[in-house]
Amino acid sequence: MTKSDRGGGPAEAFDERGFGDEGARLGGRLRRFAQVGGEVGWLAAQLAGNRVLGTTLDKGRHSRQLKAALGGLKGPLMKAAQILATIPDALPREYAEELRQLQSNAPPMGWPFVRRRMRSELGAGWEGRFESFGREAAAAASLGQVHKAERDGRLLACKLQYPDMASAVEADVQQLRLAFSVYRQYDRAIDTSEIYAELTARLREELDYEREARHMALYRRMLAEEAGVTVPEPLPELTTRRLLTMTWLEGRPLLEVAAGADQETRNRIALNMFRAWYVPFYFYGVIHGDPHLGNYSVRPDGGVNLLDFGCVRVFRPGFVEGVIDLYRAFESDDDALAVKAYESWGFAGIADKPELMAALNIWARFLYKPLLEDKAQSIMGEAGSFAGAEAAGQVHKELRRLGGVRPPREFVLMDRAAIGLGSVFLHLKAEINWHRVFRELIAGFDARALAKRQKAALKAVGLPEEVP
Secondary structure (H helix, E strand, C coil), X not given: CCHHHHCXXXXXXXXXXCCCCCCCCHHHHHHHHHHHHHXXXXXXXXXXXXXXXXXXXXXXXXXXXXHHHHHXXXXXXXXXXXXXXXXXXXXXXXXXXXXXXXXXCCCCCCHHHHHHHHHHHHCCCHHHHCCXXXXXXXXXXXXXXXXXXXXXXXXXXXXXXXXXXXXXXHHHHHHHHHHHHHHHHHCCCECCHHHHHHHHHHHHHHCCHHHHHHHHHHHHHHCCCCXXXXXXXXXXXXXXXXXXXXXXXXXXXXXXXXXXXCHHHHHHHHHHHHHHHHHHHXXXXXXXXXXXXXXXXXXXXXXXXXXXXXXXXXXXXHHHHHHHHHHHHHHHCCXXXXXXXXXXXXXXXXXXXXXXXXXXXXXXXXXXXXXXXXXCECCCCXXXXXXXXXXXXXXXXXXXXXXXXXXXXXXXXXHHHHHHHHHHHHHHCXXXXXXXXXXXXXXXXXXXXXXXXXXXXXXHHCCCCCCC
């Protein structure tokens, strides 16, 4: 295949051989190791020289180069970098700021790939199953690209997974393990072992488009009563592990809408986003772990369309209860309730570690602050985003002094959702009484009732009922 057939650029990294069986093949993993090593190895050498030999390292320049390298590689390593950039203290500040800017806009694969992929998933007569099928990709992301189609008078979105992504994931998670182990040698504030386990599990799940279709069905069920949120309808008969077909939803990018909208409209969009993420969490123990700007769009009435369901996390009811317990502990200055919340998340023996709890409370109080104050305000309050950087710096300093901590794996996507949504609300310049919105959402919370709803919803869409 020629470069022009494949779209050129970083897309050439993907192997197009073996369409009938694209498991995590040794050859694919070795190619990915070589590619990642070539792009990132010299950057790692610079870091090692700085740490071991005492050479000078410009962190700002180095982090920008790392962002450029990962952005060119695309695939799971780029997605992992996006997630890591939203976890406080998982990366140095300069690196987090640069990697946070990574967006899932990979160069699309060309028509020869699309034709072969569709044939391998739906059979030789696949084109006859559609009234029309767009040859050009309507959107391209880190793991796949979307084509617009039509069937039975309905507009559809067909998401095709790039070739050999299973090999890319397996190679990248191994490189991620190595990167974590190297970083751990120099900074022990955060034990990343549970973070690694969570990233690995979620990245592997994102390869399974049949599972994503079930996630989509789950969200349609959980948000059925939310007029301000729309979820596509998956078409199981046109979906496989590497092809996901769903109804097409029209909408505009959030930043484009926010630029010309009045305060009332911006607030309405923010409230719809808040409910899209947190109604599922507080009523079903489920969260969408990827509040990326490309994963939703805005309708003319201020409603939001959720578009991607690869990164979804199901939580134990007790974990959700702990989130509310800590809020109530801060509200009433109840240290015993705070201990109960942290222990329910896996911080065993924290009652005997008051300094550790005080350090964790710095970040927790920053996140809960707008929910505790009964007034309309920005999600970051008067201090703005600087307060978050200051809080993260304080936590990091204290954790290093105390010998470090191992955050439970559930916090990876919880923090990502909270920080990602906070960024959205800042873009919207939303001014809302978050305290009243939150209190209304958790009124009458009952962990046993959540457990029953969760079990019934997961069973209805064919998802595993056990929670990791």
